[in-house]
Amino acid sequence: FSDRLRATPTQPGVYLMRDKAGKVLYVGKAASLRNRVRSYFASSANLPPKIVRMVAKVADFEYIVAESESEALILECNLIKEHQPQYNARLKDDKSYPFIKIDVSEDYPQVYITRRIKKDGSKYFGPFANAGSVRRTLSLLKKLFPYRSCTKTITGNDERPCLDFFINRCVGPCIGAVDKAQYAEVIDQVTYFLEGKTNEVVKSIERRMLDASDALEFEKAAALRDQLQAIEKVHEGQKVLHLTSENIDVIAASTGLREAWVEVFFIRQGKLIGRDNFLMAGTQDDEPGNILTAFVKQFYDATPYVPPQILVEHQLDDTAAIEEWLQEKRRGTVRIQVPQRGEKRRLVEMVAENAAQGFAQLKVKQLADTAAMDSAMSELQEALSLPNLPERIECYDISNIQGTNTVGSMVVFENGKPRNDHYRRFKIKTVEGADDYSSMREMLTRRFKRFSKVKANGKNNSDDPANAGAALRKSKSEESWGIAPDLVLIDGGKGHLGAALSVFLDLGINDIPLASLAKENEELFVPHMAEPIVLPRTSQGLYLVQRARDEAHRFAITFHRERRSKKGVESALDLVPGVGPKRKRLLLIKFGSVKGIQAASPEELAAVPGMTLKLARQVKNYV
Incomplete structure (x- = not known):
């Protein structure tokens, strides 16, 4: 060269x-x-x-x-x-790190997950290491701030709100309970909280609570008081550091043979408001300083926010160049330091200890992950941020032809295997024509109302010794309705998911995870996340959800064909008084079809066993 x-x-x-x-x-x-x-x-x-x-x-x-x-x-x-x-040395899967996005250009902004940052004026917070981190944050936000979680178009003219409104989890813009300015104040509080400006949130809520009290709106004041207490409880749980009101990121790493675990603590206004961890691949033989250098460059390339001070465990390569780049991005001073003593040094050591402990736990988990099915369920739990391993997956599908004989299917997979005795079929009763969304709503409403009923009965029976024997004698079929799935999977795209989510909101179900699988690109959709989750084509988790979806489709199609076949046999004969299934069968055997019966004379019909001349003339009148 x-x-x-x-x-x-x-x-x-x-x-x-x-x-x-x-x-x-x-x-x-x-x-x-x-x-x-x-x-x-x-x-x-x-x-x-x-x-x-x-x-x-x-x-x-x-x-x-x-x-x-x-x-x-x-x-x-x-x-x-x-x-x-x-x-x-590179971040593992860094192309898909999630962010929290608030699109402030909307009249009634939503708070949701995205994996793409656009220069569209929206506010972005992150990146988070995985979907679990961001969902835990969203779950906390939803408990503290009553912003809307629905995806409907807000007109303010809806007849009734969903359950969130009645439990003070939403301020109800859909029914006009608040205007744009009042809703914007809620979103401002979410933004301040994510930025670590908890004191400003507390002051705002205190002011509104006092205003409501002065206006004799005591229910509103009480709701604001409860919200304030919840926020102050979280605020108390945030570790207060002797760092005045500084905004700092603290970064340390624990290294292994081929991977490194990087821990980041986020300090805002002198308080530790959050932490996250990331895996770095390709770190074999790299010095800790090289690994941290690679991480800092790749992490801050992805994140929209750069603090004025970054503390690292080891000296970075090209510190001056990185600082210059970050200052251009921040449009302000950025210092990268390796503290040698005092509070900041102790803070770096605490982060390093957390990195070591986290990496040790990861190794134990990797050693235990042996079976392919365990791997599949783990991949799904991680990708969809499920609170538990999806040991029980219920998958739902709708089948019809041009809106006729519409049916639904529910199949169950337990530990990755079909549980046939828990399969269920639904005849759609209240929907006319080809309306998959309404059909899905009816099926899920019936299924989860049954779930709530069985659950309630089980509780009553366990509380009442007199009913204990009856509870033990319950059929296995009935018991299966009361088992809560670890994941509800819908065959379809975002529209089908929205239909399912509306059922869960109406029934007050907020502890059963929900997702949909769109067949065209094998994309997974989850509530409150605009972009789909795309699992690798070789992913065991993808294979599992595909099997569940295909089984639900097969089961629905089979049931639909059975209904269509029965419907095809139905004819004008079914309307003839006195002609039941047995006489109908004998007539069809003798004449082959309804058309053959139409061509026969009353005398020929009367010759069929079980028929009389009077009944034969009646048949002729009907067919």
Whole structure:
């Protein structure tokens, strides 16, 4: 490469090392491309073992000149994200880290999960390490702030609100209980809370509570008092540090053979308001400082917020260049420090200890994850942020042809295997025509009303010794209705999911996870998340939900065909008084079809066993 190295420019930029197949092995940034790339091939180069192995595979290299070191740093992050090079320390699955999004351009903004940041004026908070982290945060927000969780168009003219309104979990914009300005105040409180400005939220609610009390609106004042107490309880649980009102991120790592666990603590207004952890891949033989450097660049490339101070456990490479880049992003001063003593040093040590403990727990979990089905359920639990392993999955589907003979199916998978004796079929009774959404609503309403009833009966029986024997004698079929699923899976897209969610809201069900699987791109949708979850094609979790969906579809189609077949046999004969199933069968055996019966004379019909001339003439009148 000597001639090419001499021709390489001395400007800042990014370089890519490729093997003989053209695969990118490594992406790096340099203030001087020529000096940096040449250092890999110098005979006296003192390179880490991992880089020595990489250089041995290099068959070609290329570079991209940048205008500045900051621009080169951004380009490096993007190329690592795109190519996932084997020899770069990189965030695992960093393309899909979730954020909380609040689209303030909406009249009545929602608070939901997204995996894409757009320059659309919305407010983004994150990234979170996984769906579980963000859902725990959303769950807390929903308990503290009464913003809407529905996806309907708000007109203010709805006849009645959902259950959330009656339990003070929503201020009811759908029925006009609040106007845009009042709803915006709730969203402002959510924003302040996510930014760590809890004191401002408390002051706002205290002011509204006193105003309501002065206006003799005591129910409203009481609801605000309860909200205030809940927020203050959370506020008390946040660790208060002797850092005045500083905003700081604290980062430390625990390293293994091929992976590293990076822990981040978020301090806002001098309080520890949250923490998260991330896995870094490709860290073999890397020094802790190299790993933290890679993490800081990739993490802050993804996050919309950069604090004015970042504390790290080890000195970073290119600290000055990273600070310059972060300052451009923040539009303010950013300092990266390795504290040596005092409160900040103790804080870094606490984060490092948490990283070590978290990584140790991860290793134990990985060793225990042996069976494919356990892996599938674990993948689903992680991807969908389920509170429990989905040991019991109930999947629902609707089947009809042009709106006729509409039926629904419920299939059950327990520990990844079909539980046939818990399968259920539903004749749709209240829906006319082809309306899958209404049909799905009817089926789920019937199923979960039955669930609530069995659950209530079981509780009453257990409380009353006189009913204990009856409870033991309950049929297994009846008992199965009272088992709560770990996941309800709907065959369909966002519309079907919305129909199911409306049932859960109406029935007050908020502890059973819900998802839908759209067949076209095998995308999973979950409530309050705009973008779909796309599992890898080789994912065991995807195989499991596909099997459940296909089984529900097969079961629904089979039932639909049975109904259609029975319907096809139904004819004008069913309307003839005195002609029951037995006479009908004998007539069809004799004449082959209704058309054959129409062509026969009354005398020929009367000759059929069980028929009389009077009945034969009646048949002729009807057919």
